Amino acid sequence: MNAHLLSVDTLSRDYVERLFDVAHRMEPIAQRRAITRVLEGAVLGNLFFEASTRTRMSFHAAFSRLGGSVCDTTGFTFSSMAKGESLYDTSRVISGYVDAIVMRHPDAGSVTEFAAATHVPVINGGDGPGEHPSQALLDLYTIRKEFERLGKAFAGAHLLLTGDLRYGRTVHSLIKLLSLYEPLRLTLVSPPGLEMPAELIDHAENAGHRVAQRDSLNADYGDVDVVYATRIQKERFTQEMEEGFSLSQDFSVDRAFLDRHCSPHTVVMHPLPRDSRPGANDLNVDLNGDPRLAIFRQTDNGIPVRMAIFATLMGVDHLFERDLRRVGWQPPHQVGVDDALPTP
Amino acid sequence: MNAHLLSVDTLSRDYVERLFDVAHRMEPIAQRRAITRVLEGAVLGNLFFEASTRTRMSFHAAFSRLGGSVCDTTGFTFSSMAKGESLYDTSRVISGYVDAIVMRHPDAGSVTEFAAATHVPVINGGDGPGEHPSQALLDLYTIRKEFERLGKAFAGAHLLLTGDLRYGRTVHSLIKLLSLYEPLRLTLVSPPGLEMPAELIDHAENAGHRVAQRDSLNADYGDVDVVYATRIQKERFTQEMEEGFSLSQDFSVDRAFLDRHCSPHTVVMHPLPRDSRPGANDLNVDLNGDPRLAIFRQTDNGIPVRMAIFATLMGVDHLFERDLRRVGWQPPHQVGVDDALPTP
């Protein structure tokens, strides 16, 4: 029953659906309409050997909302590791202190090596170019939830993924998760040199998806149901690429793009952070306030999804609802100032 | 109902009085005679983009004593901000994770910009040369509480503020808060070049206070009810100032100064930290153990005042007393070893 969450590769559709069901039942807590103390007495080791304030806070808050305590570690060097301590020893020692472990580490595979030394549940919070399964899960959860709100069917939907599809860890994991589902239409738009790796395209096509690749956001795509934008980091450009890239259109997803290619029911997503500076090849701030911009609903969804991950790994996914209590304080009616959804 | 605490400028006397009433009712908890869990299930984002261990711990402890969980962030750089993320995005994302935010930041105005993107209550924990409203509130709360203990009237009291009055953020905010109250006598003592800015003196005089400026601690002031000392940082001195300054008396508030100018009922305050090294132009350690030295009662007061701030912003200021429980452990009879008050 207790296991780890290290990669999306090993997840079955059934596992994902059951996790989303738990996440859905966590929503009243995530939205501060109820509290639970089901993990009272439990301690989380929230180990961030690579900085990621956003992800660390999201896991911290999710565990806290289940009633547990959190012990954070941040910083690039773990003092003992610098003295030649193995990941095996570190993992086994910390497992004697805590009841669950989230680990982010700059080296691919390190979290899996860490998890091999312990029976305490380990969640991969991102291992360099490797995996970040909770991000992929909250992305897919967001798509499902937005479609449900809009009354749209997921089967046959048209998803456009754009930006740096070669190095972007989140789009790789998302493609893998999407391959568990009904045939979809996937349009992949990236500058030359930053295309999605061929094996992932094969993976999606073998799953039955229809995949098209483009090198400009100005092509004719037909209706787009989801735009998933990612940032293009300048440091990825080689000399050769930069010339070709400067000739093409820019890769900023903005209001003009939505007006041309999208319907009022398109869902615009981004793994964040986005570069809000002028001229960034990223999701444009001119979409702020547009109800199609789902990026903050997407990060909000990180809480119920991560609560569901903890609850499932620690065996309380069928128990927490017996423990719901009312919220003692007065939460704001709405979290953001600019999150209006269209009137149904 | 939910709002932010960003500046003392917008506070009314009525708001301050109500806050102090809540703080007063928090004293049994702050003094470990009772506990409350009224914020159970709530999460604080304690965001310190500038180091301030003392202030961070004070907010952390205050929120914990209300029953909430705290997620700390420390460090000068927020990894996402370095990648071009706007304060708007950072604020909105974190607001989806937590129920209240304390933010300290080196740039004036940054906390207000942060707060503009969220309906989750934001407390300014200090924004560089800007504001630090909770410090000013605990300073005024201390004056009021000490006067009550001593049976002294606040109206007409004589307050002497000394040290670096030009750059000292705490004395600026305190002057503003004092201007909400009955006419007082304010004596401002600073070396030439480090005087209180003229607009703040105008502000105090317009409020009806009698303000005098001096450049030496050896003048004749008559009775002083409160001495509020601040540190003079050497790096503030220009070449010209340093010559003039070396001619004048030093700015150390010590036992000799109190013997000359103060009564047994004078209250000696300081925002801390103080420079305890020999020769520092700061509050002298020869006053340690003197009952007039209120500096540790002042920092202790940070807990009930910050509890009151959280309780007010989160709408539990009328609820927490229903939830009081007895303390399970045995707190020390007295916190410090050297905090004796005179027998009443």
Place this chain on the structure above:
Amino acid sequence: MNAHLLSVDTLSRDYVERLFDVAHRMEPIAQRRAITRVLEGAVLGNLFFEASTRTRMSFHAAFSRLGGSVCDTTGFTFSSMAKGESLYDTSRVISGYVDAIVMRHPDAGSVTEFAAATHVPVINGGDGPGEHPSQALLDLYTIRKEFERLGKAFAGAHLLLTGDLRYGRTVHSLIKLLSLYEPLRLTLVSPPGLEMPAELIDHAENAGHRVAQRDSLNADYGDVDVVYATRIQKERFTQEMEEGFSLSQDFSVDRAFLDRHCSPHTVVMHPLPRDSRPGANDLNVDLNGDPRLAIFRQTDNGIPVRMAIFATLMGVDHLFERDLRRVGWQPPHQVGVDDALPTP
């Protein structure tokens, strides 16, 4: 009743025995078979002015498992201290915020100076070359617990301590604690130049122990009941030592060493971290999975021992058992993957 834990020097055998009794009664909580909230409402200041993730997490988890909240501080510089704040002021200020303090600091004596300014209980979490009493206590607790499991008498036992006995803080504190007990046989094995200081050998002999010193792990020791290995740091070697050292046998405790000198009931300990790199003069990884390897049971014991320290200092050592509740989640059957004990 409330006091500090600063050094093993002041501990009586009676105090240690009573503490171990409390630790024993904490085992069901430490092993996640029960939870307590006896310290609900209490706040720990976990002040690590020197990095030690392992020790910080152990204290954090122990306090959390008693129901308290923890405020961590990490980093080599305390911002206020850098501005000339005294340890006296820092201690007194933080004592107004929290209910117990753990402090680790690079300077010997600093924790004792810190504790002199407060009545809030202070635990020395290691002060440079000075003391680290909770480590010595958990080491002795481990020996007692292992002997009890093995049905062995502690009186007359043969303990072999090896590695850097000159600079190793943990072996110094352990020798002092052992001197409270029945006569033992102590064999001290270290390379020339890294021998146990003479005053500590005197201390042990005056307590009635039989002490022998060796410079090689290949001598004939007879039966060894406990091997306590420590790491030899290359940077400790002088030029002269290094030549002599390279001639002698290496100081790695490995399976071959155990086969030659130990019985199936020998207990192998290490304060950790150990250097797992090939060629390290440290406890060898070829012992992983050997039931005699007690190093992870040893770190696991840090939790009940530190819980007992907190409970004793805060006066809840006779109260926590009234408050035991069942664990809400499903802990793993066994923490590590490789911790098998021999069938009794």
